[in-house]
Amino acid sequence: xxxxxxxxxxxxWRQSPLIILVRLSYGLLYLKPLQGLYFLVAFLLxxxxxxxxxxxxxxxxxxxxxxxEVKKAMEPYFDDIxxxxxxxxxFGQQARAAVDWARETIADAIxxxxxxxxxxxxxxxxxNLALRGAINKARPTFTALYGDKPxxxxxxxxxxxxxxxxxxxLEEEGxxxxxxxxxxxxxxxxxxxxxxxxERTVIVSIMYANNEIGSVQPITEIxxxxxxxxxxxxxxxxxPLLHVDAVQAFQFLDCTVDMLGVDMMTLxxxxxxxxxxxxxxxxxxxxxxxxxxxxxxxxxxPRMTGGGxxxxxxxxxxxVPAIVGFAKAVELAVARRTECADQIARLHSLFWEQLHGxxxxxxxxxxxxxxxxxxxxxxxxxxxxQKGGELLIALDLQGVAVSSGSACAARSATQSHVLRALGFSxxxxxxxxxxxxxxxxxxxxxxxCIAALVRILAA
Ligand code: PLP
Numbered sequence: 001x002x003x004x005x006x007x008x009x010x011x012x013w014r015q016s017p018l019i020i021l022v023r024l025s026y027g028l029l030y031l032k033p034l035q036g037l038y039f040l041v042a043f044l045l046x047x048x049x050x051x052x053x054x055x056x057x058x059x060x061x062x063x064x065x066x067x068x069e070v071k072k073a074m075e076p077y078f079d080d081i082x083x084x085x086x087x088x089x090x091f092g093q094q095a096r097a098a099v100d101w102a103r104e105t106i107a108d109a110i111x112x113x114x115x116x117x118x119x120x121x122x123x124x125x126x127x128n129l130a131l132r133g134a135i136n137k138a139r140p141t142f143t144a145l146y147g148d149k150p151x152x153x154x155x156x157x158x159x160x161x162x163x164x165x166x167x168x169x170l171e172e173e174g175x176x177x178x179x180x181x182x183x184x185x186x187x188x189x190x191x192x193x194x195x196x197x198x199e200r201t202v203i204v205s206i207m208y209a210n211n212e213i214g215s216v217q218p219i220t221e222i223x224x225x226x227x228x229x230x231x232x233x234x235x236x237x238x239x240p241l242l243h244v245d246a247v248q249a250f251q252f253l254d255c256t257v258d259m260l261g262v263d264m265m266t267l268x269x270x271x272x273x274x275x276x277x278x279x280x281x282x283x284x285x286x287x288x289x290x291x292x293x294x295x296x297x298x299x300x301x302p303r304m305t306g307g308g309x310x311x312x313x314x315x316x317x318x319x320v321p322a323i324v325g326f327a328k329a330v331e332l333a334v335a336r337r338t339e340c341a342d343q344i345a346r347l348h349s350l351f352w353e354q355l356h357g358x359x360x361x362x363x364x365x366x367x368x369x370x371x372x373x374x375x376x377x378x379x380x381x382x383x384x385x386q387k388g389g390e391l392l393i394a395l396d397l398q399g400v401a402v403s404s405g406s407a408c409a410a411r412s413a414t415q416s417h418v419l420r421a422l423g424f425s426x427x428x429x430x431x432x433x434x435x436x437x438x439x440x441x442x443x444x445x446x447x448x449c450i451a452a453l454v455r456i457l458a459a
Pocket of ligand 1: 061123160162210211247248270277278279
């Protein structure tokens with residue numbers, strides 16, 4: 001009885017009132033007697049409720065809705081084409097062809113080679129593979145050269161937790177960790193990075209664009225500093241490696257790996273209108289770095305061992321529908337990049353104008369001033385005297401979905417490590433809101449959101 005009670009509470013009441021009404025109506029429908037009438041009542045209830053329940057989604061940096069074209073591309077791989085891509089028979093080869101197509105598509109989109117695209121179960125996993133994989137691969141070389149001296153990892157203070165926490169875990173295992181500070185706009189000081197580089201540095205991991213404030217790092221400049229270090233006498237030809245988390249950037253910025261000068265790059269499916277639970281690590285193979293080594297050799301060691309999938313870099317049967325969906329999303333993102341960036345930049349300006357007009361005391365946490373490079377879809381604000389968490393709940397009750405920072409940290413009431421790194425107070429870091437726009441956001445959504453905010457602030 002207890003478990004039934006739990007189920008009932010979980011399943012039924014924790015849904016929106018609209019869904020409850022529709023379900024109740026359908027429940028009555030099963031009783032049959034006045035089928036038509038019940039249907040009519042359900043229909044009328046649904047339609048009269050809609051205007052009050054129209055929800056506005058402004059949390060696209062947390063995740064994006066699945067694109068219908070992506071969904072269509074994925075569908076055959078849930079049922080019709082179900083073979084294991086590692087099987088030699090016809091069924092397996094159908095699935096293998098799809099995975100190969102996906103790998104080729106993503107490799108083309110970032111200017112990589114086929115073998116350099118490694119599918120993972122998320123961007124979090126890809127970031128782990130990049131850092132831990134690079135350290136493990138480098139260990140024999142660095143031990144031979146520097147004995148007991150620790151290898152070094154350099155990251156910025158505003159990295160996603162999947163990089164920061166992995167770097168901290170490596171520190172506990174004896175690696176030296178340098179966390180680079182950022183300025184008040186969220187930009188890494190390239191000179192500070194250059195000063196931190198030394199012969200024991202195995203990997204530098206700097207995100208392309210930040211997920212909470214949208215600041216875009218000067219990756220080509222950072223890559224040039226690293227290349228300059230590598231070209232010094234007696235330097236190792238391909239260390240330090242440069243890894244870039246481009247999860248938030250890919251939708252808006254050119255992520256061609258040679259243009260950026262990166263050795264590793266992380267992407268995620270669900271931030272670009274693709275499926276959740278799939279990521280990519282681009283990892284350069286040796287010969288494109290040294291022009292001497294076996295070109296089949298990766299610059300990382302696997303973290304997951306087993307069947308040897310993904311060129312031995314990530315064992316486990318491939319998630320074929322998700323991989324196909326990811327590649328389709330990549331294809332669409334590249335085709336729509338400029339149009340999407342322009343459209344969303346207009347919404348960004350509209351939002352800020354309206355918000356500032358309605359609430360002059362609001363302050364921006366995300367870079368917006370002058371020509372500082374930032375993503376068009378993210379705007380992070382603080383309203384003095386207002387608690388971010390409470391505003392978030394109040395907005396949700398009004399049908400507007402936003403976030404108080406990274407989706408991963410949203411369930412804990414901790415302050416944002418990104419806002420702290422910008423030098424903001426504990427209070428400001430705890431009491432800020434992130435609005436993030438997407439391909440489906442409209443000017444009407446912006447109006448609705450501002451109107452809801454004004455109502456809440458006036459209450
Ligand atoms: N890196 C950045 C910059 C992110 O914004 C996120 C997700 O919020 C991740 C990594 C993790 O992505 P995933 O959900 O695919 O693990």
